[in-house]
Amino acid sequence: MSVPTRSFRALRLIQTGSGVRMELEEIHWDDLDPGPIGIRVHYSSVNYKDALAATGAGKILRRPTVIGGLDLAGEVITSEDPDFPCGCRVVAVGGGLGEARDGGFSEYARLPADLLVRLDPGLTTYAAMQIGTAGFTALLAQRRLEAFGLRPGDGPVVVSGATGGVGSFAVNLMREAGYAVSALTQKRGCEEYLRAIGAVDIIGPEAWEAGEPALLPARWGAGIDNVGGHALSWMIRSARRGAAIAAVGMASSADLRLTVFPFILRGVSLIGINSTEVETGARRALWHDLAHASRPRALDRIAPQHISLAALPTSFGDWIQNRIVGRVVVAIGEEPSGGSGVKSG
């Protein structure tokens, strides 16, 4: 295998005076950020942060122009690193891709080894992008809560933003690990989906929007929050004695209005989750578990569809407007064997 001599497609994000402009460009190998490992990208995926970056709804870009895409999975085509020989399949999630360095919305990428994990034979590149940052982060949150001491007998677990990417995987992974999961959602009409991926109980926004007492009746053994704001405040105020809440996202708000009572009177803990700063060994172990012991059973239900690179620019608004249920894969070059579904290889 060698570097492509032809031009290829990439979705470039360009900061302008008033926001961010997207351009689906034809570029060449030397236009990519340099890196010792060259990858033919099979698939990427869309995360909330990708939509914020591409639309300019959030200040995500850390340089004037970058190829978007936080996630990618594909095949190594050039390598200066014996740990990543040509032909091996790799996944990269986060680590500044699509923000500070060229990311996965491109037919090719050139990356340093520390951003890459070799894919286990049990996961296709398609399945890796069904999971992506969202599934990786959900499993990280579960592991952090269990390292804190959480066990299934400790009470129900509440997950907010439950129909989103991280939320859906959090519901499914926690359920598979034996927890009773309550799903917090703003969406109407998603009960069947949420029950299918593992929720035993569904809670609408009226619950956390009602009133602001410093403490609410204690319900939750733990929580995984993806939206911030009122929902996170409500989860903390209704946590049981000694419970932990994992703060993952702020899809709704970066604010958090609280008193210290839940922490002092009930000993509640707030655990911050940062999926971009997981050290290499732990990252590999999480991906290994996602291929085996913690493989999300509802993978095809959570991420049933893919879209093309060309369709991406007009799609991002659906994430910002909260119109997406589950996750969407982006077909870039596609795996030679096809790649649909979760078959191994």
Ligand SMILES: NC(=O)c1ccc[n+]([C@@H]2O[C@H](COP(=O)([O-])OP(=O)(O)OC[C@H]3O[C@@H](n4cnc5c(N)ncnc54)[C@H](OP(=O)(O)O)[C@@H]3O)[C@@H](O)[C@H]2O)c1
């Ligand atoms: N800390 C980390 O390492 C890490 C890693 C990945 C993602 N994140 C963050 O976690 C959050 C979720 O990411 P994701 O990729 O799972 O996003 P996503 O697929 O777009 O899901 C976000 C979910 O949040 C809920 N939501 C509530 N208010 C919303 C609003 N105003 N706009 C849009 N959605 C709203 C929706 O669920 P319901 O309709 O069911 O309520 C939505 O499905 C984001 O803030 C993201 O930046 C953090």
